[in-house]
Amino acid sequence: xxxxxxxxxxxxxxxxxxxxxxxxxxxxxxxxxxxxxxxxxxxxxxxxxxxxxxxxxxxxxxxxxxxxxxxxxxxxxxxxxxxxxxxxxxxxxxxxxxxxxxxxxxxxxxxxxxxxxxxxxxxxxxxxxxxxxxxxxxxxxxxxxxxxxxxxxxxxxxxxxxxxxxxxxxxxxxxxxxxxxxxxxxxxxxxxxxxxxxxxxxxxxxxxxxxxxxxxxxxxxxxxxxxxxxxxxxxxxxxxxxxxxxxxxxxxxxxxxxxxxxxxxxxxxxxxxxxxxxxxxxxxxxxxxxxxxxxxxxxxxxxxxxxxxxxxxxxxxxxxxxxxxxxxxxxxxxxxxxxxxxxxxxxxxxxxxxxxxxxxxxxxxxxxxxxxxxxxx
Numbered sequence: 001x002x003x004x005x006x007x008x009x010x011x012x013x014x015x016x017x018x019x020x021x022x023x024x025x026x027x028x029x030x031x032x033x034x035x036x037x038x039x040x041x042x043x044x045x046x047x048x049x050x051x052x053x054x055x056x057x058x059x060x061x062x063x064x065x066x067x068x069x070x071x072x073x074x075x076x077x078x079x080x081x082x083x084x085x086x087x088x089x090x091x092x093x094x095x096x097x098x099x100x101x102x103x104x105x106x107x108x109x110x111x112x113x114x115x116x117x118x119x120x121x122x123x124x125x126x127x128x129x130x131x132x133x134x135x136x137x138x139x140x141x142x143x144x145x146x147x148x149x150x151x152x153x154x155x156x157x158x159x160x161x162x163x164x165x166x167x168x169x170x171x172x173x174x175x176x177x178x179x180x181x182x183x184x185x186x187x188x189x190x191x192x193x194x195x196x197x198x199x200x201x202x203x204x205x206x207x208x209x210x211x212x213x214x215x216x217x218x219x220x221x222x223x224x225x226x227x228x229x230x231x232x233x234x235x236x237x238x239x240x241x242x243x244x245x246x247x248x249x250x251x252x253x254x255x256x257x258x259x260x261x262x263x264x265x266x267x268x269x270x271x272x273x274x275x276x277x278x279x280x281x282x283x284x285x286x287x288x289x290x291x292x293x294x295x296x297x298x299x300x301x302x303x304x305x306x307x308x309x310x311x312x313x314x315x316x317x318x319x320x321x322x323x324x325x326x327x328x329x330x331x332x333x334x335x336x337x338x339x340x341x342x343x344x345x346x347x348x349x350x351x352x353x354x355x356x357x358x359x360x361x362x363x364x365x366x367x368x369x370x371x372x373x374x375x376x377x
Contacts, residue, residue, distance in 0.1 A: 017248030034240030053210035056238035060187030060200035065092035067183035071159040084344035104340020111144035138167035141291035169257035169289035194249035259358035264290040323351030
C-alpha cells in the first residue's frame, strides 16, 4: 500500500487562525482591508523591529511590482536581478517594460555575487544606461551578502529591492532580512514558512513609502467623495480574511523557524556522512530560517545523482524538487543579458530540495533518509 503523500512544504496552522477569521465574519469585515489587515501589518512590523512600516498585499510579486513602480522603473530601464531564483523575482521587471539583466550567484550563500553585480553596473554605466534598480534574493532563507551589496547600491546610487519572500525569520548579524533596503519583500504563499493562503507584504523604514504603497495598491483612488484617479493604481491589497489567517500564523512564527531549522539539522546529521552529499552552511553571523533543506549531489561515479534521488522519493509518494532553474536559462528570458560564471547552473544541475514542512514528524524524516540511504547501498 502506498504511504500518504509527503509534501515539500505544506501549510501548518497554529490553532488560533480560525478565531481571527470568525471575528471577521461576525463583524462582516469580509471585504478587503479591515482590523485584521491593520493588526497583521503591526504584527509583522513588531517582529521585524528596526522601526519598519508594512503594507499587506495580495502577493510577494505585487510587492516587487510596487517597489519597481516607486523606484521609477519604466520602459527600457535596466534592472539587475539575481538569476538563481523563482520567476516572481523577475517577472515584475517585464511588467514595467524594463530590461532584466541577470547576475550569477556566489558559492558561499548561493545568492547574488557582488563581484558580478559590480561588473554589470559598470558595464551599463559605460553604455550610458545606468541601472535603475537591483533585486537581490535571500534564497531558501539564507541571507545574501548584504554588506557588499548595500555598499554597491549606495556607491552607484541605485535603488535596492530585497526579495525576502523565503527569508522571514532569517537575519544577518542580528538584523532581520527584509530591513536592509528601502524596499523589503515578503511572501505568505501556501508553501512559505507562514501563510495567509496567498499574500505578501512590502516593508520599508519609510512611512511615506508604505503610505504610497497602500495608495497605489488600492487603485490609487484620490481623496474625493466620488471615484477619482490621478495615477494608475492596482488591486493589490490583502483581504481581511487572509490577514486573519496571517495574524494567527504570526503567533507561531518563532516555533516554525525552530522546527524548520531542526529539520535541517536532522537531515544534515544523518546524510552528511554519505559520499558526495553536501549542505549549504551558514557563514559567521548568518542565520537562516532554513525554509527548505537543500542538498547538493556531486556527479562522482557510482553515486546517485540528484535526479535518481528525486525519482526514488517520488516513487514512494514523497515530493522533492530540483533547486531553482536560473532565470537566464528560462525560455522566456533566453535573450536577457547575463553576468557571471556557472555557479547557478551547477546548483540547478546538482541540487535538490527535501521535504521541509514544520509539520513533519521524526518518522517522516526517517522515511526520507531511509530511502536516500538505500540508494547508496
